[in-house]
Amino acid sequence: MLEVSNLSTYYSNIKILKDISFTVQRGEVLCLLGRNGAGKTTTLKSIMGLVDKVEGNINFNNERISKISAHLVPKKGIGYVPQGRRLFSELTVEENLEIGLLTRKNGEQTINKVLEMFPRLNERLKQVSGTLSGGEQQMLALARALCIEPTLLLLDEPTEGLQPSMISLIRKSVLELKKQGVAILLVEQRVEAILSIADKIIVIENGAIVFSSTAQKIKNNPKKLYRFIGV
Ligand SMILES: Nc1ncnc2c1ncn2[C@@H]1O[C@H](COP(=O)(O)OP(=O)(O)O)[C@@H](O)[C@H]1O
Ligand SMILES: [Mg+2]
8 A cells, every 4th residue: 555665764865764664565564663863754754745856656557656746645545633633723623624625525424423433622613623631632532533534644643742542543533443444653752652553663873774574473572663663
């Protein structure tokens, strides 16, 4: 489904990502770990076409997307929840969701399905989104991404700064989407948050992949991973 091969990414002329390769399949959760500044966000932005220059290849459903312009990427069915949520905070919950729907011209059926997943948002459709709690805003950012009916979803530290009840809600949503066959690329800082939902794990350091494994192998021998992320 998603194939990233030999990806190098530049901001201005500075090389940030160095020769990164990985794949994500339908219904699979790939977790991207790494310290601050390692290049996790840049990896997601590269897929979304939001960086200055990429080398290598990004294929989605066997189509090369590394050369298409950024506004076309979501139309292919790739949902993106940026780090820090980035809602239109002066707009209402409903308006934010409508923007999501517009991208692929989805309608009522889609929004009903999304709101079923997040009943809390359904109760707050007319609320200005900037006045939602942090957890609710994260929910809305996720819900908005789901309004494009993505087959691939990129989540950048979705549980950052959230309280435990919200974290577990987000995890539940991820598992539900996985069950529906959505491919998920999840950026996280904390290993314990993801081991139970990940299928594969990669660690980036300084723009390069330094470790990759199945989650199963890590569960059996977590020490191998801890070496890279300094637990
Ligand atoms: N817009 C930008 N222009 C120049 N450098 C950037 C930009 N965004 C990020 N960087 C640099 O790229 C590196 C990786 O950043 P990032 O992908 O945000 O890391 P992470 O998400 O893993 O914390 C950092 O050294 C950061 O300073
Ligand atoms: Mg980041």
